Amino acid sequence: MFRRFWKDVILGTIFIIGLMVFVGTVVSKAKIFDIFDPIGDAFGDMEFTDIYFSQLLDDPIADENVVMVNIGLESRAGIAMMIDSISQHNPAVIGVDSFFDFPKEDTLGDMMLMDALSRVENLVMVTKVLYNVETDEFDSVHTSWPWFTFNSEPAFANLDTDANVQQDLKMCRQFVPQIETADGENQIAFGVKMSSYLDSAKAQFFLDRGNELEVINYRGNVLDYGATKFGNKYYALDVGDVFGSNYVPEIIEGKVVIFCFLGEYLGDRENFEDKFFTPLNDTYIGRAFPDMYGGVIHANIVSMIMNENYIFYLKDWQKYLVGFIGLFLNIMVFSWVYKKLPKWYDGITKIIQAIEFVGLIYIMVYFMDIFSMKLDLTFLLFAVAISGDGLEVFYGVVKNSLSKEGRKELFKVSRL
Incomplete structure:
Protein backbone atom coordinates (compact mmCIF):
# COMPACT_ATOMS: atom_id res chain seq x y z
CA MET A 1 0.00 0.00 0.00
CA PHE A 33 -7.80 33.39 -24.29
CA ASP A 34 -7.67 36.52 -26.46
CA ILE A 35 -11.16 37.37 -25.20
CA PHE A 36 -9.52 38.26 -21.88
CA ASP A 37 -7.01 40.66 -23.47
CA PRO A 38 -8.35 43.78 -21.68
CA ILE A 39 -7.68 42.08 -18.34
CA GLY A 40 -4.38 40.65 -19.53
CA ASP A 41 -3.21 44.07 -20.73
CA ALA A 42 -3.79 45.49 -17.27
CA PHE A 43 -1.90 42.77 -15.41
CA GLY A 44 0.50 41.46 -18.07
CA ASP A 45 3.10 44.19 -17.48
CA MET A 46 3.11 43.67 -13.71
CA GLU A 47 5.32 41.58 -11.47
CA PHE A 48 4.55 41.08 -7.80
CA THR A 49 7.92 42.53 -6.83
CA ASP A 50 6.76 45.83 -8.38
CA ILE A 51 4.62 46.20 -5.26
CA TYR A 52 7.83 46.43 -3.23
CA PHE A 53 9.29 49.25 -5.34
CA SER A 54 6.12 51.27 -5.77
CA GLN A 55 4.55 50.80 -2.35
CA LEU A 56 6.88 49.28 0.27
CA LEU A 57 10.36 50.63 -0.49
CA ASP A 58 11.65 52.91 2.26
CA ASP A 59 12.43 56.44 1.11
CA PRO A 60 16.02 56.22 -0.21
CA ILE A 61 18.64 58.90 0.40
CA ALA A 62 19.26 61.15 -2.60
CA ASP A 63 22.42 60.26 -4.50
CA GLU A 64 24.74 63.26 -4.67
CA ASN A 65 27.29 61.44 -6.84
CA VAL A 66 25.21 61.75 -10.00
CA VAL A 67 24.02 64.97 -11.64
CA MET A 68 21.57 64.99 -14.54
CA VAL A 69 21.70 67.74 -17.17
CA ASN A 70 18.72 68.13 -19.48
CA ILE A 71 19.66 68.94 -23.08
CA GLY A 72 15.99 69.54 -23.95
CA LEU A 73 15.57 70.66 -27.56
CA GLU A 74 18.86 72.54 -27.68
CA SER A 75 20.87 72.75 -30.88
CA ARG A 76 24.34 71.28 -31.10
CA ALA A 77 25.81 74.73 -30.53
CA GLY A 78 23.70 75.08 -27.39
CA ILE A 79 24.75 71.65 -26.13
CA ALA A 80 28.38 72.59 -26.76
CA MET A 81 28.05 75.69 -24.58
CA MET A 82 26.36 73.64 -21.84
CA ILE A 83 29.20 71.08 -21.90
CA ASP A 84 31.78 73.87 -21.68
CA SER A 85 29.96 75.37 -18.71
CA ILE A 86 29.82 72.07 -16.81
CA SER A 87 33.26 70.67 -17.69
CA GLN A 88 35.09 73.69 -16.23
CA HIS A 89 34.05 72.52 -12.74
CA ASN A 90 36.03 69.25 -12.94
CA PRO A 91 33.43 66.46 -12.95
CA ALA A 92 34.77 62.92 -12.56
CA VAL A 93 33.25 62.07 -15.93
CA ILE A 94 30.75 63.49 -18.39
CA GLY A 95 28.47 61.02 -20.13
CA VAL A 96 26.47 62.03 -23.16
CA ASP A 97 23.33 59.94 -23.62
CA SER A 98 22.49 61.24 -27.07
CA PHE A 99 23.50 60.38 -30.62
CA PHE A 100 24.92 62.88 -33.12
CA ASP A 101 24.69 60.74 -36.22
CA PHE A 102 25.63 63.05 -39.09
CA PRO A 103 27.02 66.50 -39.73
CA LYS A 104 24.34 69.15 -40.08
CA GLU A 105 24.00 72.17 -42.31
CA ASP A 106 24.89 74.22 -39.25
CA THR A 107 28.61 73.59 -39.64
CA LEU A 108 29.47 76.14 -36.96
CA GLY A 109 27.29 74.28 -34.45
CA ASP A 110 29.00 70.99 -35.33
CA MET A 111 32.43 72.56 -34.91
CA MET A 112 31.46 74.05 -31.55
CA LEU A 113 30.20 70.68 -30.32
CA MET A 114 33.30 68.86 -31.57
CA ASP A 115 35.52 71.44 -29.89
CA ALA A 116 33.62 71.27 -26.58
CA LEU A 117 33.74 67.46 -26.51
CA SER A 118 37.46 67.45 -27.31
CA ARG A 119 38.18 69.50 -24.17
CA VAL A 120 36.37 67.15 -21.76
CA GLU A 121 38.97 65.27 -19.73
CA ASN A 122 36.85 62.15 -19.12
CA LEU A 123 34.13 61.64 -21.69
CA VAL A 124 31.81 58.70 -22.33
CA MET A 125 29.45 58.69 -25.30
CA VAL A 126 26.66 56.23 -25.87
CA THR A 127 26.56 53.55 -28.53
CA LYS A 128 23.95 51.00 -29.49
CA VAL A 129 24.90 47.36 -29.94
CA LEU A 130 22.95 45.98 -32.90
CA TYR A 131 21.52 42.47 -32.93
CA ASN A 132 21.38 40.51 -36.18
CA VAL A 133 18.37 38.17 -36.23
CA GLU A 134 19.72 36.14 -39.15
CA THR A 135 23.09 35.37 -37.54
CA ASP A 136 21.69 35.34 -33.97
CA GLU A 137 24.47 37.55 -32.63
CA PHE A 138 25.41 41.15 -31.89
CA ASP A 139 27.43 41.95 -34.97
CA SER A 140 27.87 45.73 -35.03
CA VAL A 141 27.88 48.90 -32.95
CA HIS A 142 26.12 52.13 -33.85
CA THR A 143 28.01 55.26 -32.78
CA SER A 144 27.84 59.00 -33.29
CA TRP A 145 29.72 60.64 -36.15
CA PRO A 146 33.51 60.19 -35.65
CA TRP A 147 34.00 63.97 -35.37
CA PHE A 148 32.31 63.82 -31.98
CA THR A 149 33.67 60.56 -30.55
CA PHE A 150 37.47 60.69 -31.02
CA ASN A 151 38.02 61.97 -27.45
CA SER A 152 35.54 59.62 -25.78
CA GLU A 153 35.14 56.10 -24.53
CA PRO A 154 32.16 54.18 -25.96
CA ALA A 155 29.48 52.49 -23.82
CA PHE A 156 26.20 51.03 -25.01
CA ALA A 157 22.88 52.43 -23.84
CA ASN A 158 20.73 49.39 -24.74
CA LEU A 159 18.16 48.70 -22.05
CA ASP A 160 16.37 45.38 -21.66
CA THR A 161 12.63 45.96 -22.00
CA ASP A 162 9.46 43.88 -22.39
CA ALA A 163 8.46 45.97 -25.37
CA ASN A 164 4.89 45.54 -26.57
CA VAL A 165 4.81 46.70 -30.19
CA GLN A 166 1.08 47.41 -30.24
CA GLN A 167 1.05 49.40 -27.01
CA ASP A 168 4.63 50.69 -27.22
CA LEU A 169 5.04 49.51 -23.64
CA LYS A 170 8.66 49.67 -22.53
CA MET A 171 9.03 48.22 -19.04
CA CYS A 172 12.63 48.31 -17.82
CA ARG A 173 13.43 46.13 -14.80
CA GLN A 174 16.88 44.88 -15.79
CA PHE A 175 19.81 45.52 -18.09
CA VAL A 176 22.75 43.74 -19.69
CA PRO A 177 26.09 44.75 -18.07
CA GLN A 178 28.30 43.70 -20.98
CA ILE A 179 27.95 42.28 -24.47
CA GLU A 180 30.51 40.49 -26.58
CA THR A 181 30.11 41.31 -30.25
CA ALA A 182 30.80 38.96 -33.15
CA ASP A 183 34.34 40.33 -33.57
CA GLY A 184 35.21 39.39 -29.97
CA GLU A 185 35.09 42.94 -28.62
CA ASN A 186 33.60 43.32 -25.13
CA GLN A 187 31.15 46.21 -24.95
CA ILE A 188 30.36 47.76 -21.54
CA ALA A 189 27.01 49.25 -20.49
CA PHE A 190 26.79 53.03 -20.13
CA GLY A 191 25.99 53.00 -16.40
CA VAL A 192 28.80 50.55 -15.64
CA LYS A 193 31.35 52.56 -17.62
CA MET A 194 30.34 55.77 -15.84
CA SER A 195 30.70 54.03 -12.46
CA SER A 196 34.27 53.03 -13.25
CA TYR A 197 35.35 56.68 -13.10
CA LEU A 198 34.11 56.97 -9.52
CA ASP A 199 35.36 53.58 -8.30
CA SER A 200 36.92 51.21 -10.82
CA ALA A 201 37.15 48.40 -8.25
CA LYS A 202 33.40 48.44 -7.57
CA ALA A 203 32.62 48.55 -11.28
CA GLN A 204 34.90 45.59 -11.94
CA PHE A 205 33.46 43.64 -9.00
CA PHE A 206 30.01 44.21 -10.47
CA LEU A 207 31.11 42.85 -13.86
CA ASP A 208 32.85 39.90 -12.20
CA ARG A 209 29.48 38.75 -10.85
CA GLY A 210 29.14 37.37 -14.37
CA ASN A 211 25.38 37.74 -14.65
CA GLU A 212 23.99 37.95 -18.17
CA LEU A 213 21.23 40.20 -16.83
CA GLU A 214 21.18 42.37 -13.72
CA VAL A 215 17.98 43.53 -12.03
CA ILE A 216 18.10 47.29 -11.39
CA ASN A 217 17.71 48.27 -7.75
CA TYR A 218 15.97 51.58 -8.37
CA ARG A 219 16.67 54.51 -6.04
CA GLY A 220 14.41 57.17 -7.54
CA ASN A 221 13.72 59.73 -10.21
CA VAL A 222 14.36 63.37 -10.99
CA LEU A 223 11.56 65.92 -10.71
CA ASP A 224 8.50 64.03 -11.95
CA TYR A 225 5.43 65.58 -10.26
CA GLY A 226 4.27 62.35 -8.68
CA ALA A 227 4.86 59.93 -11.58
CA THR A 228 6.93 57.82 -9.18
CA LYS A 229 6.95 57.53 -5.42
CA PHE A 230 10.53 58.79 -5.11
CA GLY A 231 11.18 61.90 -7.17
CA ASN A 232 14.07 64.33 -6.67
CA LYS A 233 16.64 61.63 -5.81
CA TYR A 234 19.14 63.12 -8.27
CA TYR A 235 20.30 66.66 -8.86
CA ALA A 236 18.95 67.79 -12.21
CA LEU A 237 19.84 70.95 -14.10
CA ASP A 238 17.62 72.30 -16.84
CA VAL A 239 18.86 74.18 -19.89
CA GLY A 240 18.19 77.54 -18.26
CA ASP A 241 20.00 76.51 -15.08
CA VAL A 242 23.19 75.80 -17.01
CA PHE A 243 23.10 78.92 -19.19
CA GLY A 244 22.28 81.07 -16.17
CA SER A 245 24.88 79.33 -13.97
CA ASN A 246 22.03 78.62 -11.56
CA TYR A 247 24.02 76.01 -9.60
CA VAL A 248 27.01 75.81 -7.30
CA PRO A 249 30.22 74.31 -8.70
CA GLU A 250 30.47 71.93 -5.73
CA ILE A 251 27.60 69.80 -7.03
CA ILE A 252 29.62 69.13 -10.21
CA GLU A 253 33.17 68.60 -8.95
CA GLY A 254 34.16 64.94 -8.79
CA LYS A 255 30.68 63.75 -9.78
CA VAL A 256 29.19 61.71 -12.61
CA VAL A 257 27.40 64.13 -14.94
CA ILE A 258 24.95 62.72 -17.47
CA PHE A 259 23.78 64.90 -20.37
CA CYS A 260 20.50 63.44 -21.62
CA PHE A 261 16.97 64.25 -22.73
CA LEU A 262 14.62 64.85 -19.79
CA GLY A 263 11.78 66.42 -21.76
CA GLU A 264 11.43 69.90 -23.23
CA TYR A 265 11.82 71.10 -19.64
CA LEU A 266 12.29 69.41 -16.27
CA GLY A 267 9.00 67.89 -15.13
CA ASP A 268 7.66 67.53 -18.70
CA ARG A 269 5.17 64.64 -18.51
CA GLU A 270 3.84 65.01 -22.06
CA ASN A 271 6.97 63.98 -23.95
CA PHE A 272 7.52 60.21 -24.09
CA GLU A 273 10.70 60.15 -26.17
CA ASP A 274 13.28 57.80 -24.58
CA LYS A 275 10.92 57.27 -21.64
CA PHE A 276 10.21 53.98 -19.92
CA PHE A 277 7.96 52.33 -17.38
CA THR A 278 9.81 51.23 -14.23
CA PRO A 279 8.78 49.37 -11.06
CA LEU A 280 8.75 52.76 -9.29
CA ASN A 281 5.68 53.76 -11.30
CA ASP A 282 3.07 54.83 -8.77
CA THR A 283 0.37 53.07 -10.81
CA TYR A 284 1.68 49.53 -11.06
CA ILE A 285 -1.46 47.91 -12.54
CA GLY A 286 -2.77 49.08 -15.93
CA ARG A 287 -0.07 51.74 -16.27
CA ALA A 288 -1.07 54.78 -18.30
CA PHE A 289 2.12 56.86 -18.58
CA PRO A 290 5.82 55.96 -18.59
CA ASP A 291 7.65 57.46 -15.63
CA MET A 292 11.40 57.59 -16.21
CA TYR A 293 13.72 58.83 -18.96
CA GLY A 294 16.52 56.55 -20.11
CA GLY A 295 19.25 58.80 -18.72
CA VAL A 296 17.78 58.52 -15.22
CA ILE A 297 17.72 54.72 -15.50
CA HIS A 298 21.46 54.83 -16.20
CA ALA A 299 21.84 57.06 -13.11
CA ASN A 300 20.06 54.41 -11.03
CA ILE A 301 22.50 51.80 -12.33
CA VAL A 302 25.43 53.99 -11.24
CA SER A 303 23.87 54.36 -7.78
CA MET A 304 23.36 50.61 -7.43
CA ILE A 305 26.97 49.85 -8.32
CA MET A 306 28.45 52.56 -6.11
CA ASN A 307 26.35 51.49 -3.13
CA GLU A 308 26.89 47.79 -3.93
CA ASN A 309 23.16 47.40 -3.39
CA TYR A 310 22.58 44.56 -5.82
CA ILE A 311 19.48 42.47 -6.36
CA PHE A 312 19.98 38.70 -6.44
Missing part, protein backbone atom coordinates in the same frame (compact mmCIF):
# COMPACT_ATOMS: atom_id res chain seq x y z
CA PHE A 2 2.83 2.37 0.95
CA ARG A 3 4.75 1.66 -2.26
CA ARG A 4 1.60 2.09 -4.34
CA PHE A 5 1.02 5.51 -2.76
CA TRP A 6 4.48 6.79 -3.71
CA LYS A 7 4.15 5.32 -7.19
CA ASP A 8 0.91 7.29 -7.64
CA VAL A 9 2.59 10.46 -6.34
CA ILE A 10 5.48 10.12 -8.79
CA LEU A 11 3.23 9.31 -11.75
CA GLY A 12 0.83 12.09 -10.76
CA THR A 13 3.71 14.59 -10.67
CA ILE A 14 4.87 13.51 -14.13
CA PHE A 15 1.31 13.83 -15.44
CA ILE A 16 0.91 17.36 -14.02
CA ILE A 17 4.23 18.47 -15.53
CA GLY A 18 3.08 17.15 -18.91
CA LEU A 19 -0.25 18.92 -18.47
CA MET A 20 1.55 22.19 -17.63
CA VAL A 21 3.65 21.91 -20.79
CA PHE A 22 0.56 21.19 -22.88
CA VAL A 23 -1.51 24.03 -21.41
CA GLY A 24 1.39 26.48 -21.72
CA THR A 25 1.93 25.55 -25.37
CA VAL A 26 -1.75 25.75 -26.30
CA VAL A 27 -2.29 29.09 -24.59
CA SER A 28 0.79 30.70 -26.15
CA LYS A 29 0.31 29.39 -29.69
CA ALA A 30 -3.46 29.13 -30.12
CA LYS A 31 -4.21 32.38 -28.24
CA ILE A 32 -7.48 30.87 -27.10
CA TYR A 313 17.72 36.33 -8.34
CA LEU A 314 17.25 32.65 -9.06
CA LYS A 315 18.82 31.11 -12.12
CA ASP A 316 16.52 29.22 -14.50
CA TRP A 317 17.46 25.78 -13.18
CA GLN A 318 16.83 26.98 -9.62
CA LYS A 319 13.36 28.28 -10.58
CA TYR A 320 12.44 24.89 -12.04
CA LEU A 321 13.91 23.02 -9.09
CA VAL A 322 11.88 25.08 -6.60
CA GLY A 323 8.79 24.62 -8.75
CA PHE A 324 9.32 20.85 -9.01
CA ILE A 325 9.80 20.45 -5.25
CA GLY A 326 6.69 22.52 -4.55
CA LEU A 327 4.66 20.54 -7.09
CA PHE A 328 5.84 17.19 -5.68
CA LEU A 329 4.87 18.21 -2.13
CA ASN A 330 1.47 19.37 -3.36
CA ILE A 331 0.83 16.09 -5.18
CA MET A 332 1.88 14.16 -2.07
CA VAL A 333 -0.55 16.06 0.19
CA PHE A 334 -3.38 16.10 -2.35
CA SER A 335 -2.97 12.36 -3.02
CA TRP A 336 -3.33 11.62 0.69
CA VAL A 337 -6.50 13.74 0.83
CA TYR A 338 -7.87 12.05 -2.32
CA LYS A 339 -7.39 8.58 -0.84
CA LYS A 340 -8.30 9.27 2.79
CA LEU A 341 -10.91 12.06 2.51
CA PRO A 342 -12.36 11.75 -1.01
CA LYS A 343 -15.58 13.65 -0.17
CA TRP A 344 -13.54 16.57 1.15
CA TYR A 345 -11.03 16.65 -1.70
CA ASP A 346 -12.31 19.66 -3.66
CA GLY A 347 -12.87 21.86 -0.63
CA ILE A 348 -9.59 21.04 1.11
CA THR A 349 -7.42 21.38 -2.00
CA LYS A 350 -8.97 24.73 -2.97
CA ILE A 351 -8.34 26.10 0.52
CA ILE A 352 -4.73 24.88 0.43
CA GLN A 353 -4.20 26.42 -3.02
CA ALA A 354 -5.60 29.78 -1.90
CA ILE A 355 -3.32 29.80 1.15
CA GLU A 356 -0.35 28.88 -1.04
CA PHE A 357 -1.06 31.70 -3.50
CA VAL A 358 -1.23 34.33 -0.78
CA GLY A 359 1.79 32.85 1.00
CA LEU A 360 3.96 32.73 -2.12
CA ILE A 361 3.15 36.33 -3.05
CA TYR A 362 4.03 37.39 0.50
CA ILE A 363 7.30 35.43 0.33
CA MET A 364 8.27 37.11 -2.97
CA VAL A 365 7.68 40.60 -1.58
CA TYR A 366 9.33 39.70 1.76
CA PHE A 367 12.49 38.33 0.14
CA MET A 368 12.75 41.46 -2.00
CA ASP A 369 12.39 43.67 1.05
CA ILE A 370 14.66 41.81 3.48
CA PHE A 371 17.22 40.00 1.30
CA SER A 372 17.16 42.08 -1.92
CA MET A 373 16.33 38.87 -3.77
CA LYS A 374 13.88 38.75 -6.63
CA LEU A 375 12.14 35.39 -6.44
CA ASP A 376 10.54 34.48 -9.75
CA LEU A 377 8.10 31.77 -8.67
CA THR A 378 6.00 31.79 -11.85
CA PHE A 379 6.57 28.08 -12.47
CA LEU A 380 5.64 27.23 -8.87
CA LEU A 381 2.50 29.41 -8.97
CA PHE A 382 1.43 27.71 -12.20
CA ALA A 383 2.06 24.32 -10.60
CA VAL A 384 -0.02 25.23 -7.56
CA ALA A 385 -2.87 26.49 -9.75
CA ILE A 386 -3.10 23.35 -11.85
CA SER A 387 -2.15 20.64 -9.34
CA GLY A 388 -5.53 20.21 -7.60
CA ASP A 389 -7.77 19.73 -10.63
CA GLY A 390 -4.99 18.12 -12.64
CA LEU A 391 -4.47 15.42 -10.02
CA GLU A 392 -8.20 14.75 -9.97
CA VAL A 393 -8.03 14.16 -13.73
CA PHE A 394 -5.07 11.83 -13.20
CA TYR A 395 -6.87 9.66 -10.65
CA GLY A 396 -10.36 9.92 -12.10
CA VAL A 397 -9.56 9.52 -15.79
CA VAL A 398 -5.98 8.44 -16.53
CA LYS A 399 -5.53 5.88 -13.77
CA ASN A 400 -9.04 4.45 -14.12
CA SER A 401 -8.68 4.15 -17.89
CA LEU A 402 -5.56 2.01 -17.38
CA SER A 403 -7.32 -0.45 -15.08
CA LYS A 404 -9.78 -3.15 -16.16
CA GLU A 405 -12.21 -2.32 -13.35
CA GLY A 406 -12.12 1.39 -14.20
CA ARG A 407 -12.90 0.80 -17.88
CA LYS A 408 -15.64 -1.64 -16.99
CA GLU A 409 -17.27 0.87 -14.65
CA LEU A 410 -17.10 3.64 -17.27
CA PHE A 411 -19.11 1.65 -19.82
CA LYS A 412 -21.46 0.10 -17.36
CA VAL A 413 -24.94 1.63 -17.54
CA SER A 414 -26.89 1.30 -14.33
CA ARG A 415 -30.40 2.29 -13.52
CA LEU A 416 -31.08 5.51 -11.68
